[in-house]
Amino acid sequence: MSDDSFEPKIVGFLCNWCSYRAADLAGTARISHAPNVRIIRVMCSGRVDPTFVLKALSLGADGVMIAGCHPGECHYIEQNYKAMRRYYMLQHTLKAMGVEEQRVQLVWASAAEGQQLADAIDKLVADVKALGPLGWSKNWAENGDRIRALEDIVNEHKEALEVPR
Amino acid sequence: MAERVGVYVCHCGSNIAGKVDVADVAKFASEHIKDVVVARDYKFMCSDLGQKMVEEDIKKEGLTRVVVAACSPHLHEKTFRRACSNGGLNPYLLDMTNIREHCSWVHKDPVAATEKAKSLVSASAERVKFQQPLEPMYVDVNPTTLVVGGGIAGLQATLELADAGHKVVLVERLPSIGGHMAQFDKTFPTLDCSACILTPKMSEVGQHENVRLLTYAELEEVTGSVGNFHVKIRQKARKVDFDLCTGCGICVEKCPRKVVDTEFEAGMGMRKAIYMPFPQAVPRVPVLDTESCIWFERQRCQTCEKLCPTKAIRFDQEDEIIEVDVGNIIIATGWKPFDCTKIPQYGYGRLPNVYTGMEFERLCNAAGPTSGKIVLRDGKTVPKSVAIIHCVGSRDLNHNPYCSGICCMAALKFAHLLIEKTGAQVYSFYIDIRTNQKDYEEFYQRLLQEGVHFVRGKVSEVTDATRRPDETGKTIVQCEDTLTGRQERYPVDMVILMGALEPQFDARELGLKCGISCSMAGFYTERHPKLDPVATMTDGIFIAGVCQGPKDIPASVVQGAAAAARVAGMITKGKVMIEPIVASIREEDCSGCRICNNMCPYNAIEFDETRAVSRVITALCKGCGTCVSACPAGVIEGAHFNNSQIFAEIEGALWDAVPPAGVPGESESAGVSAS
Amino acid sequence: MKYAYYPGCSLEAGSAAYDVSVRAVAKVLGFELEELDDWNCCGATEYFSQDELVATSVIARNLAICRPDQKELIAPCAACFLNLKKTDQLMAEHSEVRSKVNEALAAGGLHYDPGQVRVRHLLDLIYTDIGEAALREKIKQPLTGLRVAPYYGCQVVRPMNGFDNTEYPMKMDELFTWLGAEVVDYPVKAHCCGGHMTQISEGAAYELIRRLLDSAVEHEADLILCMCPMCQLNLDAYQALVSSYFQKNFQMPIIFFTQLLGVALGLDFETVKIGKEIVSAGPVIKAKLGAAPSQTGA
Known part of the structure; x- marks a missing residue:
């Protein structure tokens, strides 16, 4: 069960036009929320490569937030729909890896929705707290042998894996 | 190093x-x-x-x-x-x-x-540490401007630019420019006649050498970016040859088919199947409405065709696509009135003596269907008592949470006109009276003096169910007067609903075409609510008037002029800087899979068939980075937001997390020492 | 189509005509109503103001005894419908209520998770699930020429119930338009019938009843259609008293909407219990529809 002292580390990818501005607005309006989300600005939620999320989790993040403009309101017309598609695909993969779906949440917030974004952050933090630490990086360390075995396989087939130029 | x-x-x-x-x-x-x-x-x-x-x-x-x-x-x-x-x-x-x-x-x-x-x-x-030096890019600005919407805001923007010597293409959806203001009788608080101050501007636009006026036309497609937009406009078929028509009006006069005019007359008057929406319409070229025309119904009549002295009627005319190149676009598409049937308890559409504000405008207007006589729908009874209900569909969580801004003043104007023309008892039902512009509060004070009964409360229903003998034959307004705390019933002859100002029905669709976003309510989002109210997040696209949010005529004029000033500034500068945040493809590593091609909503990625690689057209790229994250080979570089930058940022953000010891290949990009 | 059925106490007593006609109509329209085994009181209009938690627990028992395959519960009585719906909602929104009610239910070996059962009104079922096309097909006796005033009352159209406009509902209006009746635009269709005010302050109650009857008379309605036993009782049983109280002569038949729906579907008066009401509806229906069903019972 969750440990009260557990403060999850969460990385948030926020789009430049809506959700980052929503976070700005939450600030201007002094809407207090949990301090666990470390915000990284991208131009569009469509920029969020699923590997960013995996990278964050592998480096010790307990959760990830992806936030964009509302469907139909994307600054780049429709790229948030692409973010949404990738998100579901990623959830599928994460599920296979045993990562609870509440750890990675996709959120829509317009530049006028500081309150909604703050609420979404609080919800994500609460959800992740309830789940407890992910400890991916630690598991990797413990499973060093397995990783090394994988690495050997990769090295063995290095040539085959290389992108032809 | x-x-x-x-x-x-x-x-x-x-x-x-x-x-x-x-x-x-x-x-x-x-x-x-x-x-x-x-x-x-x-x-x-x-x-x-x-x-x-x-x-x-x-x-x-x-x-x-x-x-x-x-x-x-x-x-x-x-x-x-x-x-x-x-x-x-x-x-x-x-x-x-x-x-x-x-x-x-x-x-x-x-x-x-x-x-x-x-x-x-x-x-x-x-x-x-992974950021790279970039050089901003510059493009030339096409000095022609597109203005969408010929209401007062669009007209003001057009004239400001045209008078300064710049070319303007003005597109209006309806057959004439003028917008809602052309429908109004008087304007608050000065009560000057709306047509008297508007029509000179309309004819000026119609005759201006720098203005290309396209009425009965709609924006079809916008491509390109600031400085160089390419725009397709659908010129709907008027069924009248624009160049041959002299505007003599014989066709309109002789047309035998009369239909209810739901547009300009708000359903209060009639028009012909071939019509000019109102006498001062600009341009003076009629439009044939094929849905009511007898020829299109059963291939008979042709009266207009036979009688036209210049042979300008064209039954076979088709829609036409007109293409223009412009440097900037000003959107001034205005608003639509709230559909009052959505609040059935107010009886609009069921009870004959319930009117919308726009219907009352036409009823009051000297050029309207009753020549300005305020009478009930029977055409003769002058109302002795009138209820005006504020905030119908505004400040109402069931419909629109926002304040429509102008309705209090419009209601005061109506009250004044009613008292002046009919001597009726006027009851104004309000939540708050909002009169916070120059001379507005004074107008309110004047109406208090004129004897309007102001009732503070939200009307619960408008009904014909009588309870007392004095209610027979009346329309009854039931409302709690919140200042006395009593439920009261007001039997009146006429009820006017001050409906909300809503975004145009296709505001979102047009926003998508132009790449600008809407608020939750559907009004266009400005770049900054205080400091940049007429610019949008898309460079080169400006907004003015009610399409940005409810406002009155003076504020719309100010925004029209402000948007024009912003555009004029761009034209004077001649060049515009573009952030170098764009994608580029390392063509030597591109496998030509074309996955990225469909990722781009701006068609900024082209495929070179001969070399079988994809390529980014830098001038079209807006830098969202979606293609960058889609490339399976990772050979698209998103300048200023590339993978190594973002990976390093993630690693830095998690400096205090458990170090991924034993994971090969980590900690290369960044050198954070965990404390 | 199969639904769990909660008749409630009124439908077993004073409003038996509602129950009988509902079951008869169900048979013709081809949906099955399976009465809940061992249902109990819905708390009526009073219990919630006495002790909300006890009321919620008592009502929740009805939801808890639904079998897992009984996903939709139909309650024709407006008060039953509202209370069941309210209970489900209270339990969904307030975790404290949820746990306390379940604590009480546990004493009887029961448990209820909000959302498990969807509580619906009969009108919603007929309007939505049966729908216009199927209904039109089943019309045996079009209601042409009959002027009806649809009366919704206050409980069925409250905002949380969500299937019709709260302020000016239209679903019953539409239903009877399909059946061929002339539906009058009855402006007081969602106003108060007086409820239990008849027991507390008869003057106030009679005034409320008078308004409803007056408006129906003014709009030249032949009869008023109800969907609530309380409304039907007040308008029908108190009509004579209201008449003498205001020196009027009301003769307005008040029946349940399912009774007239049954007539349209070709059922005779006896089958839908027309004639059980005090101000008889039989004669006006017969007069307006011409070819009258065989038995009148009036």
């Missing part, structure tokens, strides 16, 4: 320093982040002295990268980029991280806030 990073932590007075231990953050930066050679905290980084400090450190300490931890980059990124430039450093080697809006202002616990600030600074410092 290692980078030399300078980190600057702003106090922002006490805005940041009151919560975040800024000295500790600076100390952390210098002690724990690799390659940081200077780390300072300072009272106001955005002040001249703060900027000077960055400039001098670049020169003296040989900084190659700068991190400013302060407010939102949306506020001061430009400021610090300039400082870097002044210090001799490429401005794109700066990164700003937001420890005010995203940290000190929103977190209660100073320790947690300080820890978060450290993470943000760490992320920024790791990222900045």
Whole structure:
């Protein structure tokens, strides 16, 4: 069960036009929320490569937030729909890896929705707290042998894996 | 060679320093982040002295990268980029991280806030090392401007630009320019006649040598970007040859088919199947409505065709696509009135004596269907008592939460006209009276003197169910007077509903075409609600009038002029800077899979068939980065947001997480030492 | 189509005509109503103001005894419908209520998770699930020429119930338009019938009843259609008293909407219990529809 002292580390990818501005607005309006989300600005939620999320989790993040403009309101017309598609695909993969779906949440917030974004952050933090630490990086360390075995396989087939130029 | 990073932590007075231990953050930066050679905290980084400090450190300490931890980059990124430039450093080697809006202002616990600030600074410092010098791009600005919407805001914008000598293409959906203002009788608070002040502007636009006027036409497609938009406009078929028609009006006069005019007369009057919406219409070329025309119904009649002295009637005319190139676009598409049948308890559409505000405007108008006589639908009874209900569909969570802004004043105007023309008893049902512009409050005071009965309360229903003998034959308004706390019934002859101003029915669709966004309510989003109200997030696209939010005529005129001034500024400058945040494809590594081709909503990725590789058309790319994350081979580079930058930022943000010991290949991009 | 059925106490007593006609109509329209085994009181209009928690627990028992395959519960009585719906909602929105009610239910070996059963009104079922096309097909006796005033009352159309406009509902209006009746635009269709005010302050109650009857008379309605036993009782049983109280002569038949729906579907008066009401509806229906069903019972 969750440990009260557990403060999850969460990385948030926020789009430049809506959700980052929503976070700005939450600030201007002094809407207090949990301090666990470390915000990284991208131009569009469509920029969020699923590997960013995996990278964050592998480096010790307990959760990830992806936030964009509302469907139909994307600054780049429709790229948030692409973010949404990738998100579901990623959830599928994460599920296979045993990562609870509440750890990675996709959120829509317009530049006028500081309150909604703050609420979404609080919800994500609460959800992740309830789940407890992910400890991916630690598991990797413990499973060093397995990783090394994988690495050997990769090295063995290095040539085959290389992108032809 | 290692980078030399300078980190600057702003106090922002006490805005940041009151919560975040800024000295500790600076100390952390210098002690724990690799390659940081200077780390300072300072009272106001955005002040001249703060900027000077960055400039001098670049020169003296040989900084190659700068991190400013302060407010939102949306506020001061430009400021610090300039400082870097002044210090001799490429401005794109700066990164700003937001420890005010995203940290000190929103977190209660100073320790947690300080820890978060450290993470943000760490992320920024790791990222900045991977940033690359970029050069802004410049494109020429086409001096022609497109104005969409010929209401008062669009007309004002058009005239400002045309009078200054610039070419304007004005597109209006309806057969005539003029917008809603052409339908009004009087304008508040001065009560000058709406047509008298509007029609001179309309004819000026119609005759202006710099204006190309396209009425009965709609925006079909917008491509390109600021400075060089390519626009397709659908010219709907008028079924009248625009060049041959002299506007004599014989066709209209002789047309045997009469239909209810739901557009200009708001359903209160009739028009012919071939019609000019109103006498002062610009241009004076009629439109044939094929849905009511007898010829299109059963191939008979042809009266108009036979009688036209210049043979201008064209039954076979088709829609036409007109293409224009413009440098900037001003959207002034206005609003639509709230559909009052959505509040059935107010009886509109069921009870004959319930009117919308727009219907009453036409009823009052000297050029309207009753020649300005205020009578009930029977055409003769003059109302002796009238109820005006404010906030119908506005300030109502079931419909629109916002205040429509103009209805209080319009209601006061109606009350005045009613008293003046009929001597009726007028009851005005309001939630709050909002009269906060020049001379508006005075107008309200005047109406109080004129004897309007103001009732503070939200009307619960308008009904014909009588309870008392004096209610027989009346329309009854039931309302709690919240000042006396009593439920009251007001039997009246006429009820006017002050419906909300709503976004145009296709506001979102048009927004998508132009790449601008709407608020939740559906009004276009301005770049900044206070400091940049007519620009949008898309460069080169401006907004004016009610399409940006409810407002009255003076405010619409101001916005029309303001948008025109912004455009004129762009034209005068001649060139426009484009952020170099664009994608590029390493063609030698591209496998030609074309996955990225369909990712781009701007068609900025073309496929070179001969070399079988994809290529980004830089001028079209807006830099969203979606293709970058889609490329399976990772050969698309998103300038200023590339993979190595973002990976480093993630690693920096998680500097305090458990180090991924035993994982091969990690900790290469960043050199954070976990403490 | 199969639904769980909660008749409630009124439908077993004073409003038996409602129950009988509902079951008869169900048979013709081809949906099955399976009465809940061992249902109990819905708390009526009073219990919630006495002790909300006990009321909620008592009502929740009805939801808890639904079998897992009984996903939709139909309650024709407006008060039953509202109370069941309210209970489900209270339990969904307030975790404290949820746990306390379940604590009480546990004493009887029961448990209820909000959302498990969807509580619906009969009108919603007929309007939505049966729908216009199917209904039109089943018309045996079009209601042409009959002027009806649809009366919704206050409980069925409250905002949380969500299937019709709260202020000016239209679903019953539409239903009877499909059946060929002339539906009058009855402006007081969602106004108060007086409820239990008849027991507390008869003057106030009679005034409320008078308004409803007056408006129906004014709009030349032949009869008023109800969907609530309380409304039907007040308008019908108190009509004579209201008449003498105001020196009027009301003769307005008040029946349940399912009774007239049954007539349209070709059922005779006896089958839908027309004639059980005090101000008889039989004669006006017969007069307006011409070819009258065989038995009248009036």
